[in-house]
Amino acid sequence: MNRITLEQANAVIAGAFAKAREMALKPLGVAVLDAGGHLIAWQRQDGASTGRLQLAVGKASGALFLGISSRKIGDMAGERPTFLASLAPIAPGGVVPAAGGVIVVDANGHAIGAVGISGDLSDKDEACTLAGIAAAGLTAQA
Amino acid sequence: MNRITLEQANAVIAGAFAKAREMALKPLGVAVLDAGGHLIAWQRQDGASTGRLQLAVGKASGALFLGISSRKIGDMAGERPTFLASLAPIAPGGVVPAAGGVIVVDANGHAIGAVGISGDLSDKDEACTLAGIAAAGLTAQA
Amino acid sequence: MNRITLEQANAVIAGAFAKAREMALKPLGVAVLDAGGHLIAWQRQDGASTGRLQLAVGKASGALFLGISSRKIGDMAGERPTFLASLAPIAPGGVVPAAGGVIVVDANGHAIGAVGISGDLSDKDEACTLAGIAAAGLTAQA
Amino acid sequence: MNRITLEQANAVIAGAFAKAREMALKPLGVAVLDAGGHLIAWQRQDGASTGRLQLAVGKASGALFLGISSRKIGDMAGERPTFLASLAPIAPGGVVPAAGGVIVVDANGHAIGAVGISGDLSDKDEACTLAGIAAAGLTAQA
Known part of the structure; x- marks a missing residue:
């Protein structure tokens, strides 16, 4: 398996939303990207603010x-803010330095895509990202 | 009803994919936008090329x-090509002049969003757009 | 008098809307810019599409x-399409080649601003632009 | 009520300017946006600087x-400067971290638009934003 299928991407989103309901989070947006950074699937829950797509994609991308x-x-941003700032004009999808964006890897540890979530506190967003990846039977980068 | 819910957006996509299977189309990408042009939901079928998001959003947006x-x-583009060309720098999501992007209206005829599809011939894309809107119980702009 | 005041700009918009009601036009957006291309006033009637600001400003700017x-x-665009196309990356507010954008001049014929309207057919948009300029006691460039 | 009408937007601006006169503020620009971030109405008082539109829209958007x-x-910017900086390339209308931009909500707490003001000190700008929203009979997000 070397790419995330649409079926798997939908399973990631369903798993993330299930976790969010369990945690009673604010409305989320969940983005699933392929290894090239292109969006496979996206869902934004009713009431989420307009920037959730850019934020979720900016985490995953x-x-x-x-x-x-x-x-x-995010940790790196605290230590090297000017390095992070230098990415703005060269990273097409943005680089959002906050938890919630996680790479999905194959059995060899190669990236096959990424998942990004935005809507609540970053730590809670990330809990849903990891839950979604696991629910789809995929593997998060260690 | 004055906005497209996520549940309705997902129903649009399911309806569009059902029509595409029936017509045996190439892999599609389906975008559902709110009235402000922000993406509510997006799904790209396996095998669709990388630009489908931009094309589908450019039709709907x-x-x-x-x-x-x-x-x-698209008709206007044939008659007034320089007008269409002038939109490139000022239309944030692009303006793709090809069938497949349709506005969704409420009971008063006001736009509550739009659906855009890209992947096969434009006429076939549009057939799926209209089928998806109908499947979700929504109304396409006349 | 060498600049359009806010009071005059509001009078332009009121005059343009009065003309539009008289002509029973579709919902319009009316932009009044100063000589530097900066927006003094803007109003978009209920039901106008999302791009009216960019189109009206693109005409005036x-x-x-x-x-x-x-x-x-617009006439020039038909004769010299590649010249028009070349403006896209260098004209900040865009250059929309369709009637409806008119320069406002002082007694010496110097530009003190411009008015742009978008919403109905270009000829009708322009009729409202000229009516608005006249209603405010201002002078359109001959 | 699920969208801000042009009549309401004009009432917001009139209310904001009344408050500014009362407080004897510097010339202001007032922007009223719909839920999708598109400008419904804008007025810039005589003498305001050229960037007021971008600043007011950047607050509201x-x-x-x-x-x-x-x-x-603005508070968040002090605590997480690199997060704020990361939004520059991905937030279309900008994200200006200073008081004066307030979301307008419907009876269910859903965003139906936003108002942004720029021209004087941020706290004073915001006082006018809130006064304008109240004058129009609208509700600011708590």
Whole structure:
């Protein structure tokens, strides 16, 4: 298996929303991207603000851009703010330095896509991202 | 009803894919936008090319921008090519002049969103757009 | 008098809407710009499509950019399409080649601003532009 | 009521200017946006600087983008500067982190638009934003 299918992407979103209901979170947007950073599937829950797509994609796309989760990018941002700032004009989908964007890997550890969520606090967004990836039978980058 | 819910957006996509299977079309991408041009839901079938999101959104978003279907925009493009070309730098989501983008209206005829599809011939894309809107119990702009 | 005041700009819009009611036009958007192309006032009637601001500003701003009405730019577009196309990346507010954008001049014929309207057929848009300028006691470029 | 009408938008602006006169503020620009971030009405008082449109829209549009007032975005900017900086390339209308941009909600708490003001100190701008929303009989997000 070397790419995320639409069926799997939909399963990721369903799993993330199930986790969000369980945690009683605010309305979320969930983005599933392929390894090239192109959107396979996106759903935005009623009441979510207009920027959720850009934020969720900016987490997932930024993770693919740098090869690490958006949580780690957030840590990096505190230490190297000018490096993060330098990415603005060159990273097409943005690089949002906050937890919630996670790379999906195959059995060899190669990236086959990424999932990004935005809507509540970053830590809670990320809990749903991980729950969605697991629900679809996929593997999050360690 | 004055906005498209996520549940309705998902029903639009399911209806469009059902029509596409019936017509044995190539892999499609289906975008459902709110009245402000923001993406509510998006699904891209396996094998669809990387630009389907931009094309489908450019049809739906262009329809909302000008207030008419992307089919009519295509007709206009033949008659007034320089007018269409002038929109490139000022229309944020693009204006793709090809059938497949249709405005969804409420009971008063006001736009509450739009649906755009890209993947096969424009006429076939549009057939799926209209089938999806109908399947969700929504109304296409006349 | 060397600039359009806010009071005059509001009078332009009121005059344009009065003319539109008289002509029973579709919902319009009316933009009044200063000589530098910056928006003094804007009103969009209920039901107008999302792109009316960009279209109205693109007519008025394009008129200021080239020093002639957007109607004349439309004529030019038919004769010199590649010239028009070349403006896309360099004209910040766009250059929309369709009637409805008119420069406002002072007693010496110097530009003190421009008015742009979009919403119905270009000829009708322009009739409202001229009516609005006259209603405010201002002078349209000959 | 699920959208801000042009009549209401004009009432917001009139109310904001009345408050500004009462407070003897510098010249202001007032922007009223629909839920999708599109400008319904804009007025810039004589003497206001050229960037007031972009600043007022960046406050209101940023509020809609993140779902909170531009005052809260300003607080967030102090705590998480790199997160705010990351929004520059992905937020179409900008995200200006200073008081003066407030979301307008319907009876269910859903966003139906936003108002942004720029021209004087941010706290004073915001006082006019809130006064304008109240004068129009609309409800600011709590």
